[in-house]
Amino acid sequence: MTEELGEGLYLATVGMGLVFLTLVAFMLILFALGKLFPGEEVAEDSETDEAAAGADATEQAGHVSVQPVFVAAQQPARISVGSGDGRIPGAKIAAMAVAMYLATEQGESVVNTTAPAATMNQFRGSSVWAIHGRESLRESQGHRPQSYGHKSHSAYSPRDGLR
Amino acid sequence: MSDQLLGAFPDITVSGVAMIVIALGVIYLGVARKYEPLLLLPIGIGVLLANLPATGIAEDDGFLGLLRQAGLDNELFPLLMFLGVGALTDFTPMLQKPVTVLLGAAAQVGIFAALIAALLLGWDINNAGAIGIIGSADGPTTIFVSTQLADVDLWGPIAVAAYSYMAMVPLIQPPIMRLLTTKKERLVKMDYPSRAASYKARVLFPIIVIILASLIAPEAAPLVGMLMFGNLLREVGVVDRLAKAAQNELINVTTVFLGLTVGSTMTADRFLETRTLGIFAIGLFAFCIATVAGVLFGKVMYYASRGKINPLIGAAGVSAVPMAARVAHKVGRDEDPDTWLIMHAMGPNVAGVLGSAIAGGVILGTLL
Numbered sequence: 001m002t003e004e005l006g007e008g009l010y011l012a013t014v015g016m017g018l019v020f021l022t023l024v025a026f027m028l029i030l031f032a033l034g035k036l037f038p039g040e041e042v043a044e045d046s047e048t049d050e051a052a053a054g055a056d057a058t059e060q061a062g063h064v065s066v067q068p069v070f071v072a073a074q075q076p077a078r079i080s081v082g083s084g085d086g087r088i089p090g091a092k093i094a095a096m097a098v099a100m101y102l103a104t105e106q107g108e109s110v111v112n113t114t115a116p117a118a119t120m121n122q123f124r125g126s127s128v129w130a131i132h133g134r135e136s137l138r139e140s141q142g143h144r145p146q147s148y149g150h151k152s153h154s155a156y157s158p159r160d161g162l163r
Numbered sequence: 164m165s166d167q168l169l170g171a172f173p174d175i176t177v178s179g180v181a182m183i184v185i186a187l188g189v190i191y192l193g194v195a196r197k198y199e200p201l202l203l204l205p206i207g208i209g210v211l212l213a214n215l216p217a218t219g220i221a222e223d224d225g226f227l228g229l230l231r232q233a234g235l236d237n238e239l240f241p242l243l244m245f246l247g248v249g250a251l252t253d254f255t256p257m258l259q260k261p262v263t264v265l266l267g268a269a270a271q272v273g274i275f276a277a278l279i280a281a282l283l284l285g286w287d288i289n290n291a292g293a294i295g296i297i298g299s300a301d302g303p304t305t306i307f308v309s310t311q312l313a314d315v316d317l318w319g320p321i322a323v324a325a326y327s328y329m330a331m332v333p334l335i336q337p338p339i340m341r342l343l344t345t346k347k348e349r350l351v352k353m354d355y356p357s358r359a360a361s362y363k364a365r366v367l368f369p370i371i372v373i374i375l376a377s378l379i380a381p382e383a384a385p386l387v388g389m390l391m392f393g394n395l396l397r398e399v400g401v402v403d404r405l406a407k408a409a410q411n412e413l414i415n416v417t418t419v420f421l422g423l424t425v426g427s428t429m430t431a432d433r434f435l436e437t438r439t440l441g442i443f444a445i446g447l448f449a450f451c452i453a454t455v456a457g458v459l460f461g462k463v464m465y466y467a468s469r470g471k472i473n474p475l476i477g478a479a480g481v482s483a484v485p486m487a488a489r490v491a492h493k494v495g496r497d498e499d500p501d502t503w504l505i506m507h508a509m510g511p512n513v514a515g516v517l518g519s520a521i522a523g524g525v526i527l528g529t530l531l
Contacts, residue, residue: 008282008291012275015525022379022521023268023514029371030261030364037367039259039359135492135505 095130174216178431185434186210186426189323198330201415202302202422206323209426220427227427230420235318235428238310240421241303242389245520247414248303249393250406252484252516254368256509258360262464263476263507267514269460270480271522273298273453277445278526284441290317292526294442297325298449299519300332300483306425307386308523312530316433317442322425324446329483335447336454336490340478343458348465349498351473353507365398376521382531383524390520453481457511479508482515 186207193203213221221227234240257264278295286294293313296305305325309318328335341349369391377384396406461477475495479488488508495502 004288004291005279005282007288008279011288011292011526011529012279014529015275015522016272018380018525019271019518019522020265020268022376023264023518025375025379026372026514026517027261027264029375030258030264030368033364033367034258034261034358034360037361037363039361039364041358131503135503 171215171217176216176431178435179214179216181435182214182429182431183211185429186214189426192327192330199326201418202326203323203330205419205422206319206326206426206429209423210319210429211426212423213427213430221430227423231424231427234417234420235306235310235424238307238385240417240424241307241310242385243417244303244414244421245307245386245389246393247409247417248484248516249369249390249395250397250409251414252390252394252397252513253509254394254398254513255360255365256506257513258364258368259356259358260507260510262472263510264514265464266457266460266477266480266511267482267516267518268480269477270453270457270482270511270515271299271518272456273300273449273451273481274519274522274526276452277449280445280448281441284445286438286441289530290314292530293317293321294445295449296519296523296526297321297328297442297446298453299522300325300329300450300453300481300487301516301519302326302329304386304519304523306421308527311527315428316436319425319429319434320439320442321446323429324443327443328446328450329486332450332481332483332486333490333493335450336478336481336487337494339451339454340458340475340491340494343455344462344474346498348462348474349495350502351465351470352502353471353473353476353504355506362398362400366395369395369398372517376517376524380521380524380528382527383520386520386523387517390516450481454478457481473502473504473507476504476508476511480511480515480518482512482519484512484516485509487515488512 188207189203189210190207192198193200193207209227212218212227219225221231223229223232234243274295275298276295277298278291281291281294282288289312293309294317296308299305302322302325306318306322309321313321373384373388373391376387393409396402396409457477457480458474459477460480461472461474464472464477465474473495475491476488478494479491481487488505488511491508492503492505495504
């Protein structure tokens with residue numbers, strides 16, 4: 001018993017040490033990869049165009065997919081909502097539609113998920129809709145498939161098969 | 164003649180009925196309460212089939228016995244499942260905020276605390292290691308480690324405990340998170356990174372992880388290798404068919420087989436023992452300690468960063484993906500609806516998956 005307890009304490013110490021060591025090494029590698037291959041600073045205008053193009057292509061193919069918006073939503077948006085010439089970019093409309101759909105599906109009030117314009121600017125480097133779309137889509141991309149009858153937003157549809 | 168008319172009814176035993184009730188309970192949790200339904204439903208049916216009298220389904224030559232030998236005894240099913248998990252996992256939040264990786268490491272304390280607790284309760288070291296891995300909050304890792312270390316009669320209870328507590332993360336974690344943090348800490352709004360993760364970084368990362376993790380903990384190579392291979396399929400962008408197959412067909416088929424075979428190991432003679440209760444108690448302890456360690460390390464990072472990191476995301480280091488990240492986000496939003504932590508919490512969450520695979524490899528490497 002005492003011997004096994006000693007072995008267990010040794011295993012715990014060495015094990016935690018190795019886990020930390022390994023993940024610290026991963027962290028350093030991630031920093032290095034970030035320096036070596038810096039990602040682009042994505043401006044909302046270009047990203048929304050891309051997303052709109054993606055959404056259009058998806059629409060033409062007859063698919064209902066949130067993936068293009070998700071790609072855009074993953075990138076930090078850098079403009080404040082409501083700025084510009086009053087026109088709303090296509091991807092923003094798509095993100096709003098997705099957010100409203102998901103909020104409705106989850107039984108939430110869309111109003112509750114919408115921050116007033118005054119608070120939107122508090123989100124530095126990101127729009128509320130982008131964040132909301134990001135969160136909703138993140139939830140729909142979980143690792144554990146949903147129960148039967150719960151819409152999962154995956155490419156698989158029990159009725160239509162693989163799209 | 165009369166025996167034939169009675170079928171298997173004369174073979175019904177009290178313990179068999181108890182196991183059928185437990186099977187129905189597991190099915191109820193999955194279907195009615197939606198606790199990890201895709202795992203608990205097949206497990207429940209596996210328990211039910213294995214405990215129906217005179218069927219022989221779970222014997223070595225029965226179909227569940229054959230499935231068990233084909234995929235569980237040799238750890239094939241959990242590895243295939245990890246391939247699918249990798250294909251579903253987005254490491255971008257971790258790539259964008261590498262420092263959150265440390266939170267994924269801190270939460271692995273739960274594994275080793277549970278191991279010590281199991282030893283103190285009288286389990287031998289191999290079974291204690293298998294029970295401790297429940298704290299990884301990762302189904303495939305738990306099954307992969309327990310099938311190599313634990314007695315066969317513990318496989319079922321360990322898997323059921325792991326999946327049950329993973330489903331109950333929204334109940335287990337919030338009180339601990341609120342207890343260990345101040346309102347000021349919970350209100351911290353974190354900055355989003357200004358740059359996206361580049362394609363090269365997303366493709367190189369899984370390859371580097373496979374090499375490095377396999378060198379540090381060779382026993383973790385199957386788990387980490389499958390996880391990162393799945394992620395590479397997703398990120399590389401030229402094998403969409405394979406990525407989709409791993410994300411859908413492969414993981415779904417494996418889930419059915421894994422659930423059925425794990426359930427079939429839970430027969431009355433193996434499951435109805437007082438020590439089964441001990442496994443569930445230690446499993447709960449492991450989840451609590453993992454949450455405590457993650458949040459406390461989150462507080463350390465909060466002070467080290469001068470208030471820029473919300474300690475709530477430390478709880479997401481418990482690698483129940485994405486449940487733990489969603490819980491961190493929700494607790495933050497409960498405090499202030501304008502707090503959005505989900506993407507920040509996904510960093511420690513996916514780092515926790517890596518950390519638990521490494522921890523499992525270390526335990527296997529030491530005890531095998």
